[in-house]
Amino acid sequence: MNALAILGVMVMTAGAVFLAFAGLGLYRMPDTYTRIQAGTKATTLGTILTLVGAALIMPDWGVKLLLIALFLMFTNPLSSQVLARAAHRAGVPATKESKADALAEDREELA
Amino acid sequence: MSDTFAPVKIFSVTLLFWILLNGALEVDVLLVGAVVAGAITFLLAGSLSFLSGYRLTWESARATLGYLGYFLRELLKANLSLARVVMDPALPVEPAIVKVRTRLKNPVARLLLANSITLTPGTLTVEMKGEWLYVHWVFAKTTDPNVATAEIVADFEKFLEKMYD
Numbered sequence: 315m316n317a318l319a320i321l322g323v324m325v326m327t328a329g330a331v332f333l334a335f336a337g338l339g340l341y342r343m344p345d346t347y348t349r350i351q352a353g354t355k356a357t358t359l360g361t362i363l364t365l366v367g368a369a370l371i372m373p374d375w376g377v378k379l380l381l382i383a384l385f386l387m388f389t390n391p392l393s394s395q396v397l398a399r400a401a402h403r404a405g406v407p408a409t410k411e412s413k414a415d416a417l418a419e420d421r422e423e424l425a
Numbered sequence: 426m427s428d429t430f431a432p433v434k435i436f437s438v439t440l441l442f443w444i445l446l447n448g449a450l451e452v453d454v455l456l457v458g459a460v461v462a463g464a465i466t467f468l469l470a471g472s473l474s475f476l477s478g479y480r481l482t483w484e485s486a487r488a489t490l491g492y493l494g495y496f497l498r499e500l501l502k503a504n505l506s507l508a509r510v511v512m513d514p515a516l517p518v519e520p521a522i523v524k525v526r527t528r529l530k531n532p533v534a535r536l537l538l539a540n541s542i543t544l545t546p547g548t549l550t551v552e553m554k555g556e557w558l559y560v561h562w563v564f565a566k567t568t569d570p571n572v573a574t575a576e577i578v579a580d581f582e583k584f585l586e587k588m589y590d
Contacts, residue, residue, distance in 0.1 A: 332504050339511040347561045348520055351549045352511065355503045358544055377448045391543035391550075392536075398551045398561060402522075413521040414568040417552055417559040420524070 322370030329363030332356045344409035346401045354394040361386055431477035436466045438476045478531045478589050488587035495580065499545040506546045510563070521565035522551060525558050525574040527582060534589035541581045548577055 339352025365383050369376045402417060443458035444450065465473070479485070510517060529535050539550040539558065547563035560577055567573055 332508070335504070335508045335511055339507060342511050342516060344516070344518065345520075347522075347549065347551075348518055348563055351547070351561065351563055352507055354549065355500070355507055355544055359500050359504045377445055381445050387544075388536075388540065391540040395539060395543055395550045398549055402551055408522075409518075409520060411519065413519060413565050415522045416524040416568065416570075417522045420557075420559075 318373070319371045322367040324367075325370060326364050326367030329360045329365075329367060332360035332363065336360060344411065346406050347398055347408055350394050350398050350401075354391055358386060358390045361390075430481065431474065432466050432470050434477040434479065434481070435470055435473050436462050439465050475533050478533050480588060480590060485588050488584045492581070492584035492588065495584065496541055496544070499541070503544060503546040518563050519565050520561065520563050521568055522559055522561050523565060523568050523573045523577075524570045525560055525578050526556050526570060527558060527574075527578055528556070529582060529585055529589070531589040534585045538578065538581055538585055542577060545577075 333356060336353055336356030339356060340349050343349045343352050362383050365379045365386075369379045408415065439462040440458050443462060444454070447454045447458075527535065527538060529538055535553065539553060542548050542550045542558070542560060549561040550558055551561050552559040558578070560573070562573070562577070566576070
């Protein structure tokens with residue numbers, strides 16, 4: 315194995331660690347919204363690191379992997395936002411520890 | 426949009442996308458790409474205006490690089506702070522949905538802003554309406570819209586304002 319491939323494996327492992335944190339976050343967070351947060355951030359970085367690792371191991375795939383990473387950076391947060399919005403519109407309650415909900419206060423004028 | 430360069434921008438973006446998909450800079454690939462990108466630009470320029478809002482200036486290019494650097498740094502910070510929170514037995518979260526304001530008008534700039542907020546530490550865009558964004562914040566330090574705007578939106582807005590009309 316050459317140095318680049320070893321670096322690639324290390325980056326991929328880091329990505330997997332972040333994905334594991336996402337899983338733990340999904341399990342531990344108190345409500346839908348905080349779970350979506352845990353899921354979005356860690357899966358985005360975790361998957362990007364996995365793709366970077368793959369690009370280091372197989373440099374020929376670099377351009378296509380970059381394209382996948384770009385798609386991911388656009389679509390991943392977008393889908394999370396739509397999920398959160400749908401949850402809020404459906405009246406999914408937030409955890410009792412929540413301090414404020416400006417969206418619930420303005421819901422009528424938004425409709 | 427009265428931008429005379431709009432068709433050039435749409436053509437360039439679609440052609441670049443084609444080249445990236447092919448991953449090859451050969452004459453036949455470029456020729457087919459140029460014909461298809463030209464046809465798309467000619468037929469669909471009106472409905473693809475979201476591809477042409479990007480400013481073609483040095484200032485905008487510098488802002489784009491600054492934005493990317495800042496964004497990647499924030500994404501890393503977001504993950505580290507999330508890792509800290511989920512590993513902490515006490516699970517220190519203080520969530521709230523706060524209102525923040527944006528000056529951005531361009532739809533792509535607004536999309537990038539909402540996405541960037543979602544990927545930065547502790548914040549998730551839930552709803553967008555006019556100049557208001559509703560942001561779910563895991564570590565809500567404040568519920569005051571002005572303070573929250575300075576904290577969440579201001580840094581990204583500074584870059585995006587220079588990138589889009």
